[in-house]
Amino acid sequence: MEKQKLRILQVHNAYQIPGGEDVVVANEKKLLEMYGNEVITYSRNNTEINEMNAVQKLLIPFSAVYSFKTYREVKKIIRENHIDVVHVHNTLMMVSPSVFYAAFDCKVPVVQTLHNFRMLCPAGSYFRGDRICEECSEKGLQCSLKYGCYRNSKAQTFVSAAILKIHRMLGTYRKVNFICLTEFNKEKLSKLNKGAKKIIDMDKVYIKPNFTFQETAPEEPHTELDYFLFVGRVEALKGIDVVVKAFEKLPDQRLIVAGDGPMMDEMKTYIREHHIQNIEFAGYLNKTQVQEKYRGARAVIMASQCYEAFAMTIAEAYSNAVPVIAGNVGNLAKMVEDNKTGIKFVYDSPDDLADKIRTYNQMDIGKMKQNAKAFYEKRLRPEDNYRILEDIYHKIIGNK
Template identity: 50%
Template sequence: MNILIVHNYYQIPGGEDTVVANEKKLLEDYGHKVILYSRNNSELNQMPFFRKLGLPVTTVFNPRTYMDIRGIIKKRKIEIVHVHNTLNLISPSAYYAALSRDVPVVQTIHNFRMLCPGATFYRDGHICEDCVEKGLRCAVKYGCYRESRLQTLACVISMKLHRMTGIYKRLNYICLTEFNKEKLLKLRQIEENRVYVKPNFTFDMEEEKAIGEFYLYIGRIEEIKGVPLLVEAFSRMPDKKLVLAGTGRGFQPYQEAVAGRGLINIEFKGFMEKESLAELLRYAKAVIVTSQWYETFGMIIVEAFAGHTPVIAGDIGNIGDLVEDGVDGLKFQYNSPDALVEAVERFEQLDAVALGENAYRKYEERFSPDGNYKSMKAIYEGISGGGTGRWDCRSFKNGR
């Protein structure tokens, strides 16, 4: 197959970018011709003021994207368009361009943006599904997208317009878990027989696990990721070292707060390249995941498992589903620093090597490249008419 991958990068790199890179490489390894059409929101920083004025319009429908994708489909004889993210610069015009060329579209659901303008079902420090239960006006009221009512309004207008056109009925969807599928189907325009369940995967780290020296957090440095809870917990464990790798809006404030409190056991590494992160994983006792929202998968957990590293995870949404307590890691009450302290102390009494080996076995069984490719190929064939019918995704329930 000739496959077009469409992805709009955010200014701060995240798990979606890793998934795009992994899937592109995997498809190419199996002989597919893969073209990547991408934009990066960092372009906004250099954009002239008069063009920024047009963003509310191009966020809804970008004519450049429409023409670009139509041209690529024709020139490269594209058979499948696989969309990952369209916000802000690509826009949903990617869907219309593909369908205007009679090419099927599959959208991977990396977040909850089709139901929640903020994309996270999280507001003011707690889980919130008001937009599903009471309508999208709730998001505008609270400025859920980038803490701006105006930008949130633009998102809401876009969502409502595309719901009105019926475009979502004509797309196919890949959800990463059954939990996400259940949420997505609350958008009544989407038909269940167009929704597939396929987890993310990662490549084997292929590095020998070293003796653990510290606990490791990898991700955005933000409240929604539970960084305040993480810092508070380790402030109570001065004899245990915590390393945080990543950046985000809260990076400098949290770093300064930690320095101000004299917490020398907590170290912020900032943004790190993939190779450096892999080296950190080698020497980590465990990866800690403290997300305060459902998450749509938890890519770092799978990457930890691929590196023989157990995970200590908050028991919420998809994060809690990926970790089996006492087998490949531990779970704790996601919003309690006390519970995290107890989990770390419990972890210290367990056989970390055995937990890591169990984690690696789970990776091989559920999240390795070969099995994932078979699932992806079946989805592509199912939606393009090249297969025998709809793929039975029941074997992948809860990430299996």
Template identity: 40%
Template sequence: MSKKKVLMVHNFYQIGGGEHTVFKNEVEMLRENGHEVIEYTRSNDELKKSKWKMLLLPFTTIWSFKTYREVKKIIKEQSIDIVHCHNTFPLISPSVYYAARNRRIPVVQTIHNFRFLCPGAMFYRNGKICEECREKQSLKSALKNKCYRNSKIQTLVVIAMLKIHKRLETYKKINYIFLTEFNKMKFDHLINVNGNNVFVKPNFVKEIQVKGRKSCKTKTFVFAGRLEENKGIKYLLSQWKNMAEDYQLHIYGTGPLEKYVKENSCDKKNIKFYGFQSQQVIFNDLKSAMGMIFPSLWYEGFPMIIAESMAIGCPVISTNIGNENDIIISSNGGVTFNIDENESFELAVEKCICDNDELSLNAQKFYEKVLTRDKNYECLNKIYENVKI
């Protein structure tokens, strides 16, 4: 059977993130497995260079004639077999789906966040999980609370995009890849989540150049991530104040709360703040750490740091919500805690220490069974063979 020729589609944000990494990893993986891959990408940096694009954004977010025209042309000239979209917001727009349908080519959309259901994309508002728009099947709350960039006008643009394409049944005309079962089930009001156009495939971890997990001789734990409110860094620091001095916390990252982290760790003997460091530095620390702490306050997508920790064999201590909880339960490679129960965090840390060898082994087994490049390619190629027009 000949390899599918794939058009990979992605809208880059101005600030990079996990979606960008996944896009690049999948392009590389497909090429290494003999697929011809054409990339169609746009970047939000375009908005800085053109006032006209900024002025027209409320309209092009809903429908981009540029995307529609260019994608149709690429499909025809390059004899594309399948269009695989990652992020289409805000410049590419849902017009990419119609360009593919016009050429009778199947489209598959990887769902990295909850944008189709929530203008803010995160199900998170004012420091708490919020699913009001999904549960009420109404976006009025999003407009009232200015959920996209704290702007009523910009939120209204996103709402218009979602409402128009829901009415056109755009979202029922494409195939989906969800990263977890948890993600998939959140879409049950929008699409038939049990349909034959719906698939589940996690992200994968590129081979990590860290050989052999060291035995854990100290009670050292690692936090590695962006220093912002929804990542739970404030919660983690408040909890660590109660830990004995031999419980060491290493913090890696940068972000809006960097000053706060410095101020709240500088006089603590059991907290070390390293700021931004290379992946290799973090991986080397995880190699001998008792666990990686993931105290996120929202549902997340498919956190790469969790997958990377499991590839190394480092157990994960995570909040018991969202996709992070789904991954921990599926793998048995970590421990979860309830952020609303005072003793839950400390109990999770103690369990991670007591069961460390077992949790480490489970984490590595989960990586080998689910998160390797080879397993991921197998799954993605099977999806490509089964997508519908």
């Protein structure tokens, strides 16, 4: 029997620099509306900070913990639109966890998708300096203050840590339903309950991966797959230096880097000083341009130096029948089936990446392209994702 269509309030706080979360939120709204649901959006943006006066900026640490503006506005939307479920994505910094209290007071179930690891790590990435770091999970949030983990700022890290600490103490998170993108992420989240006090209710934690809409393939597909492709921000977190140093050892293999970021100048200087001729920095590409690059790639290289909450690049590669060469770490290791949809390497080793690329070139790439597409068809299609999300909504509505 077809389930009742719902009125969903989608809540999202955009960062000052747009990122993958914004794409996921937009995709999910489009998907819900495709199936006849009504989606009302409440969005705020951290660029609001730029318009504030000095006094307002001083109050940010307090409003980030609890925003009366968000509370009033969300409560009004819920009541006027007879909202069935509130779906929260990001709350940092302007929305704040006050959105949960607006839902609680209106007796409407609320669920948050966890797009990163910020429930356990104020930086959200489990990454510090040049390595994976889980000190805040193991020793407490005060570790982040010592290092200034969030945006290399002790002041901003204090705010991020304070939000977590205060709402853990208040029991806010025990009342919220959560969506984790993978089993790996759910297992990490469960570490919040290691003490005597239960921070979250694991019975209210669900798993739903991200998805990607499959783009229409061109009439004339590429027949020569003559390059490897890196898609992402040009920064240490994404392992761009690992990839560049690997291709330095492979002068006969071509690499295209699609993306921009803080290490762009450093990497361009590196390849110039080392006389590297086989790496092309294409810069930022729009969606159509990136799709074109996917279709001509032998494989996509994923060298993230962190766990990655969910690797959208892998989902996009698979939707285009492109295998992936990925670091054997975190969720990357879970999304790549070794010698089937791609091949895995020691995530922080340029030498091993170079070796694995040589190995990959001896494999049946045609068969691996078929496997990559099959992975997408089995796990990452939007229609299947909708059924999972629909079931979650109706379950939490029934449990309210």
